[in-house]
Structures are given as structure tokens and as C-alpha cells.
Amino acid sequence: MNFPIIHTNFWDAVIAIPIIMIITQLFKIIYHTPSKFVPTISLFFGLFISIFISHRHDFFAGIFMGWFYGYAAVGNYAALKCTLISYRNPEK
Template identity: 90%
Template sequence: MNFPIIHTNFWDAVIAIPIIMIITQLIKIIYHTPSKFVPTIALFFGLLISIFISHRHDLLAGIFMGWFYGYAAVGNYAALKSAFISYRNSGK
């Protein structure tokens, strides 16, 4: 079995991940979505962006990279939130 050749570039990650973070936060604010559903929403939008925009000619590559886009957005949000909380509490 041959693995797919996945061509991605720097701009996919620089654009896709922040867009997913923004979309998930907007959905959370507008629809009052519980936090436990946010990773699933991020994964969904990561798959949509990857399959239909970034890797529209290769479904397997789109699914593979969409998984990374979605969970990279979740990880970045968690890291930013932890850093912000740590910074805010360091002054006390």
C-alpha cells in the first residue's frame, strides 16, 4: 500500500488554523455551544477547509490534513488560553 503524497504549504497552516479558531469561537459565542463540542466543531471545519479548498483534488489528503488543521486549532487555542491565564495570575 502506498501512502498519499500530501503537498501542503506554509500558507495553509497560517490561514486555515486561525480561521478555524475564529469560526469556532464565533459559533461558541453566537449559539452558546458547550465547550465540550468545540473540538468536534473545529475538526468539522478543518475537514471542510482541507477537503474543499486546500486539497480538493485528493480526498485522502484532504481528510488527513483536515484532521491536523482542526486539532491544531484546538491545541493553539488551549495553549493561548493557558498562557493568558498564567500571565494574568503571575502578577498576584
């Protein structure tokens, strides 16, 4: 079995991940989703965008990159949240 050839480009880092973060936050606000389900929702949106938009010609590449899109969005959100909390409440 050959592994898929995946080309990472501008779309991956600068557009897809922030879009997933925004969509996930809107979903959370509109549907009042509990926090424990947010990573799964982000993964779903990452897979959806990757399979149907950015890697629509290669299903396995879409799954592979969708996994990264979803969890990169979760990681970026967690890092941003921790940074803001730390900035607002500096330890004395």
C-alpha cells in the first residue's frame, strides 16, 4: 500500500485552521454545546473541509489532513485561551 502524496500549502495553515476555529465557535454559541464535545466538533469540521474542499480528489489524503486541521484548530484555540487568561491575570 502506498501512502498518499500530500502537498501542504498556504491554505492549510493560514485559511483552513482559522475557518475551523471560527465555525466551531459559532456552532458552540448557536447550539450551546458543552465544552467536552468541542474537540469532536472541530475534528468533524476539519474532516469535512479537508475531504470535500481541499483534498477532494484523494479521500485518504483528505482524512489524513482533516485530522490535522481539526486538532490544530483545537490546539490553537487552547493556546490562545491560555495566553489571554495569563495576560489578564498576571501573577504577582
